[in-house]
Amino acid sequence: MKEALRRIVRDLRAALAAEAASPAAKAVLLPPAAPRRPPAALVLDRIAADVRACVRCGLCRSRRHAVPGEGPAETPLVLVGEAPGEDEDRLGRPFVGRAGELLTKMLAAIGVAREEVFIANVLKCRPPGNRDPAPDEVAQCRRYLEAQLEALRPLVVVTLGRVPTQSLLGTTQGILSLRGVPRTWRHAGGTCVLFPTLHPAYLLRNPAAKRDAWEDLKQVHALLREKTGSWPPPLAAPRAAPSPPPRG
Ligand code: SF4
Numbered sequence: 001m002k003e004a005l006r007r008i009v010r011d012l013r014a015a016l017a018a019e020a021a022s023p024a025a026k027a028v029l030l031p032p033a034a035p036r037r038p039p040a041a042l043v044l045d046r047i048a049a050d051v052r053a054c055v056r057c058g059l060c061r062s063r064r065h066a067v068p069g070e071g072p073a074e075t076p077l078v079l080v081g082e083a084p085g086e087d088e089d090r091l092g093r094p095f096v097g098r099a100g101e102l103l104t105k106m107l108a109a110i111g112v113a114r115e116e117v118f119i120a121n122v123l124k125c126r127p128p129g130n131r132d133p134a135p136d137e138v139a140q141c142r143r144y145l146e147a148q149l150e151a152l153r154p155l156v157v158v159t160l161g162r163v164p165t166q167s168l169l170g171t172t173q174g175i176l177s178l179r180g181v182p183r184t185w186r187h188a189g190g191t192c193v194l195f196p197t198l199h200p201a202y203l204l205r206n207p208a209a210k211r212d213a214w215e216d217l218k219q220v221h222a223l224l225r226e227k228t229g230s231w232p233p234p235l236a237a238p239r240a241a242p243s244p245p246p247r248g
Helices: 002-021 023-029 040-052 086-091 098-109 135-152 162-169 200-205 207-228
Strands: 077-081 118-121 156-160 183-187 190-197
Touching: 040 135, 077 135, 077 162, 098 200, 098 207, 118 135, 135 162, 135 183, 156 162, 156 207, 162 183, 162 190, 190 207, 200 207
Parallel strands: 077 118, 077 156, 156 190
Antiparallel strands: 183 190
């Protein structure tokens, strides 16, 4: 009797195991697998190749090099500028002229190395004579920045100057009233904080505005630390005033 019961239990277990392993049962028991994302670095390389071959607007005829953007695929911070200038057009890299040097110093002031962030522009090819980008050029080019943000999924996007700020926020408000105020912003890859600040080229022309830029940078530093918990390192404490020399 006992042996017969054992056999029944064994057979039942085997039948249940076979049933659970069937494709139909798996479809019911297991949640559907999330679609796999290709690695961000691969996607960014593909976008860069598309940008270099792009002929979607007339700027493809006057550019020397398209400037897709550069930086690591895994970064919490993306900087978005306006468009390549003469130096960037010559070298095919973003922010490499005097404004780029200042940008590198600004980042260093909050403990961020340029190589740690992704830097891109709204427009990937230089408008002749550095004129303002035309609305149709921005509209044609927008897909590339959106695709980059979708791949990067940054926590903070800092827009540098009027053109990228107005373009991403869809406003005509001036940069001087938009800067310094963080906003929750949705892009193709999710939600992040968009933080508008002044363009380094503007700071070179208006050194007095560097004080405002520094206030903005300190906010960006605090936002990043709040979002990541540990990066960038804490700002160095302001140096204490030297003590007066001893009397006598
Ligand atoms: S500016 Fe943008 S849309 Fe125009 S040709 Fe260059 S990559 Fe293409």
